[in-house]
Amino acid sequence: MRVGSQRRLLLFSLLQLQLLCMCLATPRYFNGFFYDDKGTGNGKKEIYFNGVRLHVETEESMVLALRGSSTVLPCWYRYEPALSAPRRIRVKWTWQAANGPEKEVLVALGSRQHSFADFKGRVHLQGHAPGEASLVIGELQLNDTGRYRCEVIDGLEDQSVTVDLALRGVVFPYQPPGGRYQLNFHDARQACEEQDSALATFEQLFWAWEEGLDWCNAGWLADGTVQYPITLSREPCGGRRLAPGIRSYGLRHRRLHRYDAFCLSSSMTGHVYFLPSSHGFNFTEALQACERGGAQIAKVGQLYAAWWFVGLDRCDAGWLADGSLRYPITRPRPNCGPSEPGVHSFGFPSQHEKHGVYCYTAH
Known part of the structure; x- marks a missing residue:
């Protein structure tokens, strides 16, 4: 009885060993492709690819641009080894602002493209050459900065790359x-x-x-x-x-x-100019004076942009839209404030005081 039990135990162990060997001899199926487990010689395991591998790459990890301009976020995909015929792939671009959620920008399948939310009508795939999935963004806005992800999907195979967009200014x-x-x-x-x-x-x-x-x-x-x-x-x-x-x-x-x-x-798309007056304007009069000239009172960001991008230099303090009194200096000189270039401020005086005004026109 004891000998019979030992024989049954031995046969059961041999059957388990045979099943284990069959499992090891059969490649695992993962993500739509076959992989083999092979030892590295140090007790670890590596996964080796047995089919066609999809690669997604970018030429630049960061792109710099200006508000109002157009820019291209580069993204390319290829197969290794190369394919003899093209495949029907899906391209998806998403965007993530600083510490914000990831949002869809564009999805493309073949020649069909669909853009989302604030990007609607401003984005499309460049697609000048086979394997290109670069994103073109037009009329860049201040809040377009962030991290963009280019994702290429071929069946169950999915690869992506990120490109950061920053605006200079x-x-x-x-x-x-x-x-x-x-x-x-x-x-x-x-x-x-x-x-x-x-x-x-x-x-x-x-x-x-x-x-x-x-x-x-x-x-x-x-x-x-x-x-x-x-x-x-x-x-x-x-x-x-x-x-x-x-x-x-x-x-x-x-x-x-x-x-x-x-x-x-990040840009100077219009024109900022100083409007003087022999007697000066109080804040309400300054608003009206700009409007009479077909303009509007300039905002702080517009005055900084005029100083930075076109070199506006004026030693006269003028009203701005927030009720502050400022003036731009590119060439420091006596009687024009601090010795460094910049937009200098007198703070927020009483709105009854009389001063000039900085106006802005989009033309």
Whole structure:
């Protein structure tokens, strides 16, 4: 009886071993293609591809552009080994703003393309050559910055690559009429938009710091962090022992915490000009004076753009749309304020005071 049990146990073990060998000899089916498990010689396992592999690539990981212009986000796909006949693939582009959800931009299947939301009518695939899935974006807006994902889908095979889009321009600190540190994140974003600009990204603030921006007040950025740029270390701004750079408070509560804002203006599509008056205008008269000339009172972002992109230089302080009094200087000189170029501010005076005004026309 004991010998019989041992024989049955031996036969059962041999059957298990045979089944195991059959499993190991059969390649696994994964993602629509066959793979083999092969040892590397060090006890680990690697997956080797037995069929055609799909590759998705980009020539640039970051693209820089200006608001109002068109740009191309490069994306290419290929097969290895190359195919003898083209396949019907699906291309999907998505976009993610700083710390935001991923949103659909465009989906294409063959010659059919469909765009979504704010991108509708502004995007299409370039498709100049076989294997190209590059995205063309027209009439770039300030809020188009972020990370774009190019996803190519062939059956169950799915590969993607990301491209960051950044707008270049001028970054400026902004305080509302109420004074320093009055804005939560949502207020800061709205304040920038009201001044024809958008909350700057960290990369944009870093580029501005490299170009000399020095500001000791902390401000919101597009990702919900609070930071400020220092080129000259000093006691009130983190101390003399800290090296110059971007000082960071990290992520802050978007509703409870209050700071200033760092805004970005990325183009000069219209024309900003100074309208003088022998007796000056109060704020209400300034609004009306611009309107009589077929224009509107300039916003802060528009004045910064005129200073940055076209070199507007005027030693006269004038009203702006937010009720502030500012003037742009590209050539510092005596009796024109600080010794550095910039848009200089007198803050928010009484709206009964008499001054000139900066007007803006889109033509």
